[in-house]
Amino acid sequence: MEKRRKLLLIALLAMATIMTSSLLAEDVHYGEHKGELKDLNIKVVYTNPYFHTPEGLAGYYIGMPMTYEVRVANNSPRTYQHLDITAIQEYYESGTCDRSWYPYPRSVTYRKGEPLPGDSTQVWRDISLGANERITLLGRYNVPLATCDGLDQTHVIIQHTNRGRVEASIMYYEPECGVFCPPPK
Numbered sequence: 001m002e003k004r005r006k007l008l009l010i011a012l013l014a015m016a017t018i019m020t021s022s023l024l025a026e027d028v029h030y031g032e033h034k035g036e037l038k039d040l041n042i043k044v045v046y047t048n049p050y051f052h053t054p055e056g057l058a059g060y061y062i063g064m065p066m067t068y069e070v071r072v073a074n075n076s077p078r079t080y081q082h083l084d085i086t087a088i089q090e091y092y093e094s095g096t097c098d099r100s101w102y103p104y105p106r107s108v109t110y111r112k113g114e115p116l117p118g119d120s121t122q123v124w125r126d127i128s129l130g131a132n133e134r135i136t137l138l139g140r141y142n143v144p145l146a147t148c149d150g151l152d153q154t155h156v157i158i159q160h161t162n163r164g165r166v167e168a169s170i171m172y173y174e175p176e177c178g179v180f181c182p183p184p185k
Contacts, residue, residue, distance in 0.1 A: 037172060039076035044087070044154045044178030045069045058180045062101065062149065066141045066180065070124075070156060073134040080129040082161040083171075089120040089141045090153050092179055097148030110148055113155070113175055118144040143182050154178035 046058035047067045053059055060066040070087055074080060094111045115121065122139045129135055158172035 039074060039078065040080075040158075040172070041071075041073040041075060042156060042158070042172060042174070042177065043071045044156065045071060046178065046180050049180075053181050057151070060143055060180060060182045062143050062147050062182050063145050064143060066143055066182070068139045068141075068154060068178065068180075070137040070139060070154075070177075071134065072129060072137070072158070074129045074132060077131045079131055080127075080160070083127040083129065084159050084161075085124045085127055085137060086155075086157040086159075087122050087137075087139050087177075088155040088157075089116045090114060090155050090175065091116065091148070092151035092153040092176070095148070095150065097150070099146070099148065102145040104146070108148055113153075116141070116143070116152060117146040118142060147182060149183050151179055151181050154180070 045068065046060075047069060049058035050061055050064065051059040066089070068087070070085060072085070091110045091112055091114050096107060096109045099106055099108060118141070120141060122141070124137050127135065127137075153176050155175040156172065156177040157170060157174075159169040160171060161169065
């Protein structure tokens with residue numbers, strides 16, 4: 001009986017992991033919200049950068065805070081209620097990094113779309129957006145020393161309250177809503 005309980009627990013944990021990771025995968029098929037999205041404008045603006053790259057990207061140092069805004073404009077007469085807006089800081093490209101500034105371990109391999117170390121997810125819950133209204137959500141990510149240098153992206157997901165499948169509640173899913181650059185410390 002004990003072995004059966006362990007197998008059931010392992011199966012449940014595996015299903016939970018698959019369901020959680022499917023929301024963060026790039027091939028999410030979200031609900032039919034194409035008509036609603038045409039009136040929404042979503043933009044990530046990086047604030048207080050320490051420098052700009054030659055390409056014009058905002059630069060932040062590893063070990064220092066990165067601040068940003070998620071700006072959402074509703075260009076329609078409709079009011080949106082009960083929105084959850086999520087911003088996830090992720091690696092923009094795949095590679096291997098030699099972290100001479102944080103050798104625990106020193107060599108790290110990472111994949112595009114993988115969340116950055118530390119508290120890289122910020123969620124604003126139960127947001128309302130009135131007709132022709134614009135909102136600005138302030139975000140901050142403290143870039144830990146465990147982060148690899150190189151380009152990173154801000155992944156934005158907007159979903160509404162839904163009693164059905166979680167994927168059906170997703171209105172907006174953009175892994176590359178913004179791109180920024182943290183060089184080594």
